[in-house]
Amino acid sequence: MSPIYALPLEILYAIADMGLDEDDLLSLRLVSKILNFRVHDVHLNVVFQTRYVYLVPDSLKNLLNVAKHISQANLRVRRLVISSLETYAFNTLDDPASEFLEMATNTEEFQILRQMYHTSLSFTEDTSRMRRKREHVSYLIFALYRFPFLKEIIFQNGEKHVQIPRSVVNLFHPSLGFKPGRRIPESEHRVIARFFGSEAPLETLERTNIWREVIDAISVAGLRRVQKIGRTNLLGSGVSFASTFSLSPQQMEKYQRSFSNLRKLHLQISVDCYRPEYNERNGHFCNWLDMLGTQLRELTIVKSVGYGPKQAILFPNAIGLPKLQRLHLFDIKLEYGNFREFLRHSEKTLKNVYMEGCKFEDHCEESCKFLKYANLYLPALQDFQIDVSSLCGTRDSVLFLQILRDDRTGTKKYQLLWRRDCRMLITRKESLPDITQLLGGMATGKTFWSFVKSAKGRDPPALKLR
Numbered sequence: 512m513s514p515i516y517a518l519p520l521e522i523l524y525a526i527a528d529m530g531l532d533e534d535d536l537l538s539l540r541l542v543s544k545i546l547n548f549r550v551h552d553v554h555l556n557v558v559f560q561t562r563y564v565y566l567v568p569d570s571l572k573n574l575l576n577v578a579k580h581i582s583q584a585n586l587r588v589r590r591l592v593i594s595s596l597e598t599y600a601f602n603t604l605d606d607p608a609s610e611f612l613e614m615a616t617n618t619e620e621f622q623i624l625r626q627m628y629h630t631s632l633s634f635t636e637d638t639s640r641m642r643r644k645r646e647h648v649s650y651l652i653f654a655l656y657r658f659p660f661l662k663e664i665i666f667q668n669g670e671k672h673v674q675i676p677r678s679v680v681n682l683f684h685p686s687l688g689f690k691p692g693r694r695i696p697e698s699e700h701r702v703i704a705r706f707f708g709s710e711a712p713l714e715t716l717e718r719t720n721i722w723r724e725v726i727d728a729i730s731v732a733g734l735r736r737v738q739k740i741g742r743t744n745l746l747g748s749g750v751s752f753a754s755t756f757s758l759s760p761q762q763m764e765k766y767q768r769s770f771s772n773l774r775k776l777h778l779q780i781s782v783d784c785y786r787p788e789y790n791e792r793n794g795h796f797c798n799w800l801d802m803l804g805t806q807l808r809e810l811t812i813v814k815s816v817g818y819g820p821k822q823a824i825l826f827p828n829a830i831g832l833p834k835l836q837r838l839h840l841f842d843i844k845l846e847y848g849n850f851r852e853f854l855r856h857s858e859k860t861l862k863n864v865y866m867e868g869c870k871f872e873d874h875c876e877e878s879c880k881f882l883k884y885a886n887l888y889l890p891a892l893q894d895f896q897i898d899v900s901s902l903c904g905t906r907d908s909v910l911f912l913q914i915l916r917d918d919r920t921g922t923k924k925y926q927l928l929w930r931r932d933c934r935m936l937i938t939r940k941e942s943l944p945d946i947t948q949l950l951g952g953m954a955t956g957k958t959f960w961s962f963v964k965s966a967k968g969r970d971p972p973a974l975k976l977r
Contacts, residue, residue, distance in 0.1 A: 534694065540554060556587055560590060562590070562592070563592045563679055565679075565683075566595075568638060574650065585658055588660065590661075591663070593666055593725060597707065598679075599638065620702045623687065624702060648724050651724070655728050655731075655732035656733075658732075661736060662736055662738045663741065664725060666721075675707055678691075680695065684703075720751070723755050726766075729769050730769040730770075733768070738775065739775040740778075741775060749778075750780055751780075752783055752796065756798075758798075771806065774807065774809065775807075776810050779814075780813070780815065797827035797828075797829075798827070800832075801829055804832040805830070808835065808836045809838075811838075811839040822844065823845055823872060828852040830856065834857075837864075838864050839865040841867050841869070844870050845869055845870070845871050847871050847873075860891060861892060864889075864897075866897045866898060875957060875960060877956075878897065878960075879956035879959045883950045883951070886923075887950070895915075910930075911930065912927060923945075927943060927963070
């Protein structure tokens with residue numbers, strides 16, 4: 512058997528991708544001179560490939576140091592995660608005996624929290640001034656200029672129990688002594704994670720307009736390789752429908768150049784305007800999506816619950832998204848004619864459609880019409896799921912109708928899926944009889960949904976003409 516240092520670099524990279532962090536690889540490099548030489552490049556890639564950015568001066572200065580480092584570490588950066596988590600406990604600084612210190616369950620935990628608390632005292636003024644003067648935007652633009660191979664921008668919103676990397680803990684709270692090579696014990700990590708989550712996060716990155724500022728910074732920096740703009744969860748209020756998508760002709764031109772390779776877009780929107788302004792802003796959204804969408808393969812759009820009017824959101828249908836393969840929509844009201852025209856540009860490529868909490872204006876009839884359209888005119892469709900809870904009277908769980916297509920045989924399978932927990936995992940499945948005839952015929956929405964509601968192995972009813 513070959514020793515580990517004799518393995519090809521490709522296998523060493525694969526080993527690193529199996530969950531080894533920067534400290535694991537540092538330990539590996541310390542085994543021997545040969546391994547130090549062979550794993551050096553892999554180690555640096557793991558350290559610099561993904562950079563976490565928090566909206567505090569130390570984090571942004573650290574990002575700029577990476578961008579300017581003489582080792583050209585900037586050329587290794589592929590993914591930027593911009594987090595809304597607070598790294599210092601600003602809201603508790605006036606009261607040392609606050610609930611913040613009461614999180615400790617023993618003396619050791621109390622000492623950790625107390626050290627973190629006192630570190631926070633030193634950074635209140637600097638951080639407040641930076642946010643007040645919007646200095647973080649300048650930091651981001653200067654750094655982005657030096658990340659020519661950046662491919663992903665991820666927005667991490669409002670997650671209070673995420674895994675905090677050791678390097679992040681050491682950057683903000685060096686007094687804890689978690690230097691390279693020293694592991695954070697699980698018990699201490701739980702305390703540190705609670706500290707990072709003890710504050711209400713920045714109202715969310717989108718709501719403070721950071722989302723738009725980062726996207727603008729990418730276009731100003733002239734990056735051309737960004738393939739994904741995403742987010743880690745569905746928390747928060749989303750980007751402003753009123754102000755995010757309005758661009759000048761000059762900005763539009765820069766966006767087109769910078770995002771010409773965009774493949775994945777995950778967007779949460781807050782509809783914060785009303786008619787007649789709404790129609791104008793919806794037009795800006797259509798132009799914006801048309802402009803970004805020529806190479807888009809995957810689109811997720813979430814409408815924040817409880818925000819704005821309940822009127823339909825219109826989608827672009829001038830150019831559309833001709834290469835779209837995956838479309839996921841959450842809690843969006845749709846106008847049937849507009850939505851069908853939007854999908855017309857993607858009919859030959861669309862493979863996966865997932866619609867949760869979405870409604871058409873005449874939901875009973877138009878959702879049935881949309882099912883018929885999807886069943887007949889989307890030949891590449893492999894997995895189609897639509898939330899039918901309101902149509903089938905489901906209260907204790909979310910009910911989806913699913914159409915699955917076998918690529919090899921072309922046969923279709925119809926089933927109902929019950930999803931109940933917060934991660935929307937399937938809790939129950941039930942096969943439906945072949946409803947191809949119903950979907951291809953003239954059955955009314957009322958007839959169709961009555962059958963689905965009480966299907967349970969029954970044969971489809973005779974077609975009922977309108």
